[in-house]
Amino acid sequence: MTGPTLSDRLARWKNPLHVESRLVELPLSLPALFERGRFLKRAFYLRSPEGDEHPFEEILGLGCVWEASLDDEAGFAGATEQFQRFDLPKEVSEHARLLLFGAFDPTMSAAEDRTWEHFSRRALYLPELLLLRNDEGIRAVSVTLASSALTSLETWLERLTDTSPAPTRSADARQLPGPFFDLHGERERFLGNVYRFVRAPKGQKIVYARRAVHTSPPKACDALLDSLNSRFDSCATFALSPHPGAPVFVGATPETLVSCRRNRLHTVALAGTTRGKSAPDSPERAQAEAELLESPKDLDEHYVVVRMISESLVKRGFSGEYGTPPRIRRLANVSHLETPIKSYTSGNFGLLDAVDTLHPTPAVCGQPREATRERIAKYEGFDRGLYAGPIGAMSPRGDGRVFVALRCGLIQEQRALLFAGAGITPESDPEVEWAETNQKLEAIQSALDGEGLT
Numbered sequence: 001m002t003g004p005t006l007s008d009r010l011a012r013w014k015n016p017l018h019v020e021s022r023l024v025e026l027p028l029s030l031p032a033l034f035e036r037g038r039f040l041k042r043a044f045y046l047r048s049p050e051g052d053e054h055p056f057e058e059i060l061g062l063g064c065v066w067e068a069s070l071d072d073e074a075g076f077a078g079a080t081e082q083f084q085r086f087d088l089p090k091e092v093s094e095h096a097r098l099l100l101f102g103a104f105d106p107t108m109s110a111a112e113d114r115t116w117e118h119f120s121r122r123a124l125y126l127p128e129l130l131l132l133r134n135d136e137g138i139r140a141v142s143v144t145l146a147s148s149a150l151t152s153l154e155t156w157l158e159r160l161t162d163t164s165p166a167p168t169r170s171a172d173a174r175q176l177p178g179p180f181f182d183l184h185g186e187r188e189r190f191l192g193n194v195y196r197f198v199r200a201p202k203g204q205k206i207v208y209a210r211r212a213v214h215t216s217p218p219k220a221c222d223a224l225l226d227s228l229n230s231r232f233d234s235c236a237t238f239a240l241s242p243h244p245g246a247p248v249f250v251g252a253t254p255e256t257l258v259s260c261r262r263n264r265l266h267t268v269a270l271a272g273t274t275r276g277k278s279a280p281d282s283p284e285r286a287q288a289e290a291e292l293l294e295s296p297k298d299l300d301e302h303y304v305v306v307r308m309i310s311e312s313l314v315k316r317g318f319s320g321e322y323g324t325p326p327r328i329r330r331l332a333n334v335s336h337l338e339t340p341i342k343s344y345t346s347g348n349f350g351l352l353d354a355v356d357t358l359h360p361t362p363a364v365c366g367q368p369r370e371a372t373r374e375r376i377a378k379y380e381g382f383d384r385g386l387y388a389g390p391i392g393a394m395s396p397r398g399d400g401r402v403f404v405a406l407r408c409g410l411i412q413e414q415r416a417l418l419f420a421g422a423g424i425t426p427e428s429d430p431e432v433e434w435a436e437t438n439q440k441l442e443a444i445q446s447a448l449d450g451e452g453l454t
């Protein structure tokens, strides 16, 4: 998924970008257009709820007109200079979005586990076509290299909204790399990892994850996205198809990694989860939330995350303000402890620096960070790929929102591979942690079963 760099392109074209931008009316929803678009180009869908000073926004990005070259040392922030050097037309600066996603551990070698072979470990790019839905309506922005074959905005919209039946997987779509996984022993491995940590804790906290398989993934992703959007409307819903015929990464996450608007950074510590299965408005849920607010194990686990986020921001010269005690974040399947953290940023520390600084937080990795990341790589037994990695969108000026890709799955031809983890502390009970991952999995599982659709 690596494209030519911007400077390569600039060297070849004097007037490289042709931009069209206007409000449009579309007969199909953005999830339905994602479903069509993923058979044409790389496709990225992101629906961000209102919050952290940002209005609601739903995005569909198709294709890639420019992609940053990113390396481990420079991280995402290495891209800042690459796109700032470029004199972007006003329509692009105002309405376009740079899309980004990354692996939980971009340095991990995926040599043995080929699950994520279709996906870059880190990407930040400008799509060829962007559809942006907000209070204003739907804006379409197409960006083309002026000297290449022009795909006009009109052509894009015609291709996408053509009323003939939606394309289905073509016969020559890339097949799954097999053999794939042996999930036999997943529970034992997870329990074993938790026991090992509880018996001889190395650090304050570690997050161990596990996988599960759903054997009848939907043929189309729009119903899945509709279901997640209706049941998890306070979450950020995402779908990423790296190229036509590849598996699609889909989820609805409650966790913001960091957002930035007009020099204000917002992040959140989200850690600590209610026990057991309960309906969101039931007395059982209210009871579980009351217990969560008093649970020393969950409060400890939560404050490891709060402190690490706040201290990382302070170390970089910013404030990291938060209030106590944590509040409850209630979702359809579980409730969490949540502490919002605010900071101010300056011109030379922006959203992408904050992503590099904060990811992975101890909400998905552990404390101390490097040692727990190594233990996860050694003991977890699989490549997390994009699960628990950053995913988001930003304007070329640097305002935007990046989420942590949780409550998600990789939709394959024959099955969906789902991921969930739990924060382990010396007080953890392995069976309770396993049950917690089942509760978290229920979010994507029920959407795969079609729940939330009318």
Ligand SMILES: C=C(O[C@@H]1C=C(C(=O)O)C=C[C@H]1O)C(=O)O
Pocket (backbone or CB within 6 Å): 207, 209, 255, 270, 271, 272, 273, 336, 363, 364, 406, 407, 419, 420, 421, 422, 423, 424, 440
């Ligand atoms: C790791 C996950 O979730 C994280 C772990 C939580 C916990 O351990 O209580 C809560 C929210 C998330 O930060 C996941 O959903 O897979």
